[in-house]
Structure formats: structure tokens, C-alpha cells
Amino acid sequence: QVQLVESGGGLVQTGGSLRLSCAASGLTFSLYAMGWFRQAPGKEREFVSGISRSGGSSYYTDSVKGRFIISRDNAKNTVYLQMNSLKPEDTAVYYCAAANSYSFTTVISLYDYWGQGTQVTVSS
Numbered sequence: 001q002v003q004l005v006e007s008g009g010g011l012v013q014t015g016g017s018l019r020l021s022c023a024a025s026g027l028t029f030s031l032y033a034m035g036w037f038r039q040a041p042g043k044e045r046e047f048v049s050g051i052s053r054s055g056g057s058s059y060y061t062d063s064v065k066g067r068f069i070i071s072r073d074n075a076k077n078t079v080y081l082q083m084n085s086l087k088p089e090d091t092a093v094y095y096c097a098a099a100n101s102y103s104f105t106t107v108i109s110l111y112d113y114w115g116q117g118t119q120v121t122v123s124s
Contacts, residue, residue: 012086023078024077051079
């Protein structure tokens with residue numbers, strides 16, 4: 001069956017960096033656009049970043065532009081999210097998701113598979 005497994009979360013101070021990874025199995029990874037979402041306590045899940053299945057295009061929500069970088073390695077079936085200059089408001093559970101589409105989408109309902117999430121906590 002399809003599995004998306006996130007890793008790399010943790011506790012970091014304001015201004016620090018983390019690199020999240022999402023390893024996919026059970027699907028033809030190169031046929032799926034990938035997205036990163038996050039959900040803070042008491043808030044709805046929100047789109048953070050997405051990347052097309054080729055890796056040729058990507059998109060970021062405004063609050064992370066210039067700080068986060070999404071990338072993928074189709075040979076390793078893995079998508080990454082490099083998070084720099086972290087802020088307390090970045091604290092959330094981060095999820096990766098796969099959409100059977102050429103390009104990414106910000107629409108949660110269009111993603112077919114989800115990981116279990118990894119906690120990111122940024123202390124002030």
C-alpha cells in the first residue's frame with residue numbers, strides 16, 4: 001500500500017533551521033505532484049509548499065517565501081522541505097501529501113495520499 005513517511009521534525013530556536021523529508025513507497029513517485037501542509041493547534045490545515053512531479057516548478061505560501069525551499073529526488077522517492085529562519089508561528093505538525101497530477105495544487109481535497117505528520121516546534 002501507499003506510504004508517506006515524514007521525518008526531520010523537532011524543537012528548534014527562533015532563527016534556526018530544519019530539513020523535513022518525506023519518503024514515499026507503494027506509488028510511482030514521479031507521477032505525483034507533492035505538497036507540504038501544516039496544522040497548528042486549533043487551526044485548520046494549511047498549504048505550505050508544492051512541487052510539480054518533475055521538480056521543475058514550485059510554489060510557496062506567502063508566509064514562508066524566501067525562508068523555505070521544497071525539492072524532490074525522484075530517484076529516492078523523497079521530497080524535502082528545507083526550513084530556514086524559523087519563527088514561533090511556524091510551529092505545527094507538518095504533513096506531506098501526494099497528488100496524482102503534473103503540477104502541485106493548494107487544494108487539500110485533491111491530494112490522494114497523506115503522511116502521518118511530523119511535529120515542528122520553534123521556541124522564542
